Amino acid sequence: MRIVESVRSAIDSGYLSIGDKLPTNRELSSFLKVDRSTVARAYLELSRLGLIDSQVGRGTYVSAKGKPADAPWQYSRTAVKTGAEAGSKVDSKLDWNGRYSRYVDGLSGLINRLPHYGEGDGISFAGGIPAQDFYPSAEFKKIVHSILDSESGDRMFDYSPFNGEPALRQSVINHLGAKGMTVKADELLILSGSQQGIDLVANLLIDPGDAVIVEEPTYFWAISNFKARQARLMGCSHDEEGINLSEVENALRRHAPKFIYVMPNNQNPTGLTMSLNRRRALIDLCERFNTPILEDDYSGDLCYEGEPLPSLYSLSQGKDLVMYQGTFSKALCPGVRLGWLAGPPHVLEKLSFAKRTSDLATNTMAQVILNEFLLRGLYQEHLARVNSVYKRRRDAMVASLEKEFKSFPGVEFLVPTGGLFLWVSLPSGLSNRELLNFARNEKVVFSPGDLCFCEGDGLNYLRLCFIQNDEATTRSGIARLAGAYKKYLDYVNATASGLASESPRASNHVLI
């Protein structure tokens, strides 16, 4: 039953696709240390369920019948029929599947990698959402009032200029200035959230088949955006100082990538902050190979130890090399959906036109309100408060992990100096997806780390968001996670020693 369940879940989650070959009976029985008749019975059951297809002399394959009829992303890329041919058919339904673009091809499979979370999941360390307790509700209310009472109140209902509200642009420039960055008026574009920066840069630079260097692991929605455009992703690993430059140089030399996408501060998902030396060396390398950098500073304002390091943008001033994007979603609140992109004016001019082409303009209300929030100095006050709270929450999670997991060898993590995320590795061979099923039973969830790998590797990693829950909830959640881990290990050991045990089923809750 465990074999049946594993194969079914691998098909459901997209790890196995139609036509994939399964191991032979002999290979699987030897690997799982079970009797060959057990594998045979499992394969028979899978075949009966229509999930696999055994062909004498060819092997066992995942079968077309295995996917439910309404499975997303299941389509064939047959050519669109010519007009004349189509014109002669009268009663057939439209073949949408034959019409989808390569963009859809690029996304295909990725949606199946997203876990489904539900209401009953208990404590969540998944996602990347700031603590709701610190949303600027009272301040925003006052601001909306004063804006709507003012002469220029109607301004917030109008289109904003395509590159952003002038007043907010100036406020963001001032904010960046306070961080030691020099950004001129024609070097800044307001974004409808920083995901849009990724989207615009991808539009600007990626043609199908182009290479792009990313850190690996990296941000899932950057992977999906670049894959939608059929980029070849060159994943480069990290050491404790940041992305490995020998791998970067190798990729630059061999693949002439269009650009490199990095998060030097509190990298998502590892939490690593790139050292100053590594930043300088990365710039030198990219300059040498004439390769632009998209620097994603999604959480630079959340800094718990020491001083923030200078951005790649600042360190490369005058080199025409770096596009720098940031957001207010993580440090303030995601509902405003506002970010910014700074870069060389001649590049921003093209990005601005691409932005108009994709959404005309960014929400004016949010821009006007956020600008007033910045003008009143409330953002700095807010940062001071959340940084001290989030630091304590990080410390609580670190202490809990050390306490609850000390009896489990091979569970490791680094302590991040800022940001939201703590990256945990399990001994290799263990599966975060299986652990997630046990964890759900204990009412705690996390983000499976394989989402952050270009091809779905990294099954033994978990990403935990530590800013969302208060310290007591965090301690309780980590204790539950350790309980789930214990049960998972018991299950693995029992299975290895041949004892039957029931694995929890994957949840089918709605996607959130």
Place this chain on the structure above:
Amino acid sequence: MRIVESVRSAIDSGYLSIGDKLPTNRELSSFLKVDRSTVARAYLELSRLGLIDSQVGRGTYVSAKGKPADAPWQYSRTAVKTGAEAGSKVDSKLDWNGRYSRYVDGLSGLINRLPHYGEGDGISFAGGIPAQDFYPSAEFKKIVHSILDSESGDRMFDYSPFNGEPALRQSVINHLGAKGMTVKADELLILSGSQQGIDLVANLLIDPGDAVIVEEPTYFWAISNFKARQARLMGCSHDEEGINLSEVENALRRHAPKFIYVMPNNQNPTGLTMSLNRRRALIDLCERFNTPILEDDYSGDLCYEGEPLPSLYSLSQGKDLVMYQGTFSKALCPGVRLGWLAGPPHVLEKLSFAKRTSDLATNTMAQVILNEFLLRGLYQEHLARVNSVYKRRRDAMVASLEKEFKSFPGVEFLVPTGGLFLWVSLPSGLSNRELLNFARNEKVVFSPGDLCFCEGDGLNYLRLCFIQNDEATTRSGIARLAGAYKKYLDYVNATASGLASESPRASNHVLI
């Protein structure tokens, strides 16, 4: 001087590109009915300015030196250097131009077609902005108040689900229901403005070289979005009932287009509303050729005569054929940047994932506020009010045009039954761009109609937005426009009869 100015302006605006051949001296002097020595002197001056290059025996060409060094969209599509090659170069600057994608290619040239408007332009009939006088300022203030005072006030600072705030989704479904449309929960996606619907559908369906059928003229930002993806645009003309079906059938038969983009209500820019018969026939045709439709109902709520006709979406219910999008930007206010897209669930599922990939989620604040506005029935009240005002404004513009232009033969327009736009044609051979320069001098501006043609034809059309200004301002603006037109005609006649006259220079104001 007029020849010099015309060529310079044609180069500036992108009508002439580097390498384009100019007419010979003999051709131009005969066409303009001026002396050949005049043309020779003009070409000499253009050559002196570095704008053209005469080569004996080959002819006269627009020269590379003609474009200013910082001209937008000027780049070569040279291959990106290989890593090894690039690595050996140390002090050269990054070659951005060699890196841009085909998306940038597709946009190239389009930006130069946008006119520049400035503060001093006076009365504006350009753009497509509703009347600021009716922005829901007071109502929004009350709503924000009550939301922030309520238990769930913090909700507006959070991420919204990727397909939109559940409450707003329901309100939009109710709104569409009141218009006789049946939309189920899994058939609706909230958009960050309806331009995003165009963007997502383009991502979903267009690969480079794919054909797309559009009405011609059509919406400029749809043209630019589809061109960015290197679609081949099949423009089909209109008659008074709507798009010409013989042209559509011809394009369907020959080019197997991926989809057809239409605005059945108050088409932008013509203001035409497609008849019920034409709607039914269009659906039949698209069904016969299995070709999906993107129906853009950007202004369906602005209806001044009779009852709104059923949408293509409603008329094709059950046929899996139509994606239907709408927006609150035109009837309410553009600052909320909210729209919706309805369509078959299996298609929406892919569009939703594409949306997450491009901007993660739509602004929550705007969604929560708009939902409350809809729940309180304020949108219907608002529509009743603006529809009666806008109808009067339309009538004022129609009456003014009839009065002011009655002495000018060949100036024609249709009276739209709803929406924002009035489409005026001048006698062919006249140029809206030249008229715009004269109009600026009279302190009135409009949108040049060639923007709405796929390849920049339609130079003798103007688009006038009639909802933005009150009746007195409209009358005054149309009188100014007629004054400008008179001066332009005098200038044309003077030039034709060989008299020198000074043409106003194109403005170089900031783009708005």
